[in-house]
Amino acid sequence: MLEKIIHKFFGSKPETPVPQSPPIMDRPIIFSDESIVQILLDRKTQTRRALRKQPKFSICPLPASPSGYAYTEADDQPKRHVPGCPYGKVGDRLWVREWWTTEHRAFDGEPSENFRAQVTSHSERLYYRSDSPDIRDSRYWRNPIFMPRWASRLELEITAVRLERLHDISCADVLAEGCHGSDWHEYAELWDHLNARRGFDWESNPWVWVLEFRRV
Template sequence: MKELPILYSGAMVRALLDDRKGQTRRVINPQPKMVTDGAILPWDGDPAALLRLLQQSKRPCPYGQPGDRHWVRETFVAFGRWETRFSDKKKRDEWHFVDMTLDLGLAYRFDGAALSASRRNGPIPEWHNRPSIFMPRAASRILLDITDVRVERLNDISCADARAEGAETYLYECYDFDYKVAPELANYRRIWESLYGTGSWDANPWVWVVEFRRITDLVQ
């Protein structure tokens, strides 16, 4: 069993904590291709066959396999101070955050209250808002048990799977909504494009579909 870090936005963290989210979709990179009449084209075959080919070509899902676990990285608050360090790569001083939270026996805080502390405080330790990418394993409060991994085209998501992605089932006020589309699908499209940009839904990429359950019976 492996434990892998995974990033989630604030809205998706709330969906996880509310047990409304049991799936995540992540773009397959690079996108799969197939040879047709001597031309290399985007894969347009069976998803199950594609999954087998990816595994056989040593391109398994980078987000884990059934039995592995995700520990969630989210925006958080840490106690520490800022200092400058010389970067050999950039040949200049850069700001570096010294996380003192666990060293001082303090607990991490979550659901990030807005703080005013900044780099200008220099050596004075304070609570600081920190981006999710910097969250250490010890600060993570959400652990997910992977139960299934498959591949599919993004636009093939079902209404049930959109709900399992944490998409709401009610309509937001908008002017371009296609009323033939279920609300959860429209809302999941908004979630997707908020992460990957305008037009990313219409690109309809192949995605990894990772299903999981939140572990609630362990003391972390």
């Protein structure tokens, strides 16, 4: 009876809003030819990317931060939030950019047995350098930076994100990075080949975003 009176004068009880899940984002990421091969073989399920702004002191967990981490410049300095991972969060998708070309650019429309073609949803015949390791002439290939979304053949789902020092990589992580053995020396050489000229050499032990992923 009381419920009927309340409903008559005050209307129905307002519904409790349902929390909305963050939208799934779709971002590009560049991989080397060697990494592409390992991803296609399902041997590479991790990648490490250096923080663009390296903290001078340390990084520590902080749940209130957008990234879940904070950094300090000195013992007596306040903690500052580390911005969220630029590659996304768990559940987000990464579409892979790589060296590529079209049939017309590769050999002016003439087929070649040395190129392995892929046909995209746009029905345009495309070629990827990681499939043709013997053909490295830069005249044929387009820089990954200029690869449009429709030309990408690989999509990855982020399954885990964390921050750590580069030297914290474990033997299992080395294998997940697509290396042929668990010896970190091989990974260190690969890291320097890709990152040393950018100021993030192995010896400097930079802070890195660790992304774990699976092929979609």
